[in-house]
Amino acid sequence: MTSDGPRDLMTASTDAAELLGDAPLSAAEAGYVQAARAANTLRGYRSDWTEFSSWCAEHDHEPLPAAAAAISAYLTTLAGHGAKVGTMSRRLSAIRFAHRLRDLPDPTENARVVAVWEGIRRTHNTRPEQAAPLMPPQLWDVLDACPTTKTWKTPNRPKEPHLAGLRDRALILVGFVAALRRSELVGLDVADLAEHPNGMVIQLSRSKTNQRGDVDELVVLPRGTLPRRCPVAALQTWLEAAHITDGPLFRAVSKGNRALERRLTAGVVNTVVQAAVVRAGLVDEAQAGGYSAHSLRAGFVTYAHARGASDRAIAHQTRHRSLHTVGTYIRVDTAWDDNAATALGL
Known part of the structure; x- marks a missing residue:
């Protein structure tokens, strides 16, 4: 053999x-x-x-x-x-x-x-390395730094919507609010989106914890109060600018500023996030490796907890089967919250 x-x-x-x-x-x-x-x-x-x-x-x-x-x-x-x-x-x-x-x-x-x-x-055995969480207010800086208008060196060529920038903006916002894994993000199709009075509902047929697709997992994408921070608005802007009506949701963009048929790969999401945090001035290129696609999911859990959401409510969106797993996402700075050690008067 x-x-x-x-x-x-x-x-x-x-x-x-x-x-x-x-x-x-x-x-x-x-x-x-x-x-x-x-x-x-x-x-x-x-x-x-x-x-x-x-x-x-x-x-x-x-x-x-x-x-x-x-x-x-x-x-x-x-x-x-x-x-x-x-x-x-x-x-x-x-x-x-x-x-x-x-x-x-x-x-x-x-x-x-x-x-x-x-x-x-x-x-x-050591503790697993965790990606730095990406959440407000740094998240807003990252989104604002995503380019929206494409200019050309060619004389008389008019400005166009910056498709890669619009895609990255939608990708980052959806990844954060929906708390999706990178494989889930790039696996989305237009058909997986359903309109709802409060925003959108994403239907995941498969995920890391549901690889056979035994049960459809539903993830909500609520409409934001501010258009520039709204995941639904960002997603619709990307789809309209790229003329996407079906097939893969997040796609590669050509140098000529055209959306291709090819969906993004999971590894590219890491690249998108790292380039975005560098562009926003959060870190330099040497430190960008501390961020990844997982920073969006980790950021959602950390930020939702800081805003008072219960572990059960967080798990409802992240689809974690264990509340203990949700707890591992809560970062060091939340260890001070409601802790009796701060009331000892020492």
Whole structure:
């Protein structure tokens, strides 16, 4: 057996038949096999499996089926080089997935691997790095810095609506108010929006916590009192300027200031947010990495809490299943709120 099989499956559904047994799969069956995992998950598995396979080749181990000693040594090597616990956990998931594809026993459940992994987690576990929250009043500065008018060096070419600026403005406002994950933002279609007297309702057919789409998740987008801070107005302005009536909601914009058919990728949302905070003067380019698409969701939770919203009300919008998870978003500066230590009179 070679290490290429699982990697190939993660690349194309046509390889599913080869990996899931001797009997070939029909095109429809192969398609469903590919749909069993989210595209981002498969890309991550592919990258992690390639890395593990390369390590095995260098250290004279078979990656499939992998021996417990190989996996424990691999984890020890990663820990020794400073890999994060989250990274190592993802690598284990890729190894587990590759073995299940071949209907092989899961080597990550071996007692040796479990013992080494538990020791690594106790020794090296650290708090996850959190993106800086983006919320008012800094959020208003970021929105105001988004360009709205496109000027040209070409003589006599009239000014036009700055499509990339209008898109970024709508993207940031919707991402903040709707508390959406970046994958959810770029996955939105015009058909997912429904008009409501109070604004709009976004219908998410799938999300990180609802990957099978068992239940439609509804997210509200209330109309703001000020047009320049209203997510509904920003979204409508973008759609009208870009002449978008159906298909992907947030799209790439050409250098010629035209909206393309191609939807944005999740990674581009990070770039949009980082460029926006630099443009607004919040940070310089060297510090922009502290912000990401997650800053919008984190900003919503932190700001809503500061405005008196309950954890349950916040979770209603963020769709967190656990109120404890919502609590992890509340930043250090809120630790002083309603705290008895401030009343000790020391």
